[in-house]
Amino acid sequence: MTTTAPIPSITGTVTVAVPIDKAFGVFAGSIDVWWPHQFHIGAAEVAEVVLEPRDGGRWYERGVDGVECDWGRVLAWEPPHRLVFTWQINGMFQFDPDPAHASEIEARFAEDGPDQTVVTVEQRYFERLVGGQDVYDAIISGGGWTVLVESYAKTVVEKS
Numbered sequence: 001m002t003t004t005a006p007i008p009s010i011t012g013t014v015t016v017a018v019p020i021d022k023a024f025g026v027f028a029g030s031i032d033v034w035w036p037h038q039f040h041i042g043a044a045e046v047a048e049v050v051l052e053p054r055d056g057g058r059w060y061e062r063g064v065d066g067v068e069c070d071w072g073r074v075l076a077w078e079p080p081h082r083l084v085f086t087w088q089i090n091g092m093f094q095f096d097p098d099p100a101h102a103s104e105i106e107a108r109f110a111e112d113g114p115d116q117t118v119v120t121v122e123q124r125y126f127e128r129l130v131g132g133q134d135v136y137d138a139i140i141s142g143g144g145w146t147v148l149v150e151s152y153a154k155t156v157v158e159k160s
Helices: 020-029 132-141 144-158
Strands: 010-016 046-051 058-063 068-078 082-087 103-111 117-124
Touching (some): 010 144, 020 103, 020 117, 117 144
Antiparallel strands (some): 046 058, 058 068, 068 082, 103 117
């Protein structure tokens, strides 16, 4: 069941020593590299995590068995400054196709000089999810977006 009580957002911020275009490109285009593959909902191990580069694009995993499991949709594709996509995975860690039951993840990219970018990620609206508090608690206990943006930052360094 969804709840009407607000659940706090989870955020993560990192500064990377690359221009804004590169920072956005690695975040969106290399999500398969920096997203920890142990975080998945499919029965099989993850072969690939995909974020389709357009408004309305899918965000999903493809298992080593070839089965695809949706995670959400791209709501705003605004390179190189902003990306918003849904998290439609409920408290039982299953995909919920109802967009009214989606939390949102917003990634913002801000220039901090010619070769440095501040990346801020916020996941919000957990109360929309069925079992949203369970999802929130699981993300927090796994280190939240701080851990994820650190993984992203390492990928940026490797791709520079």
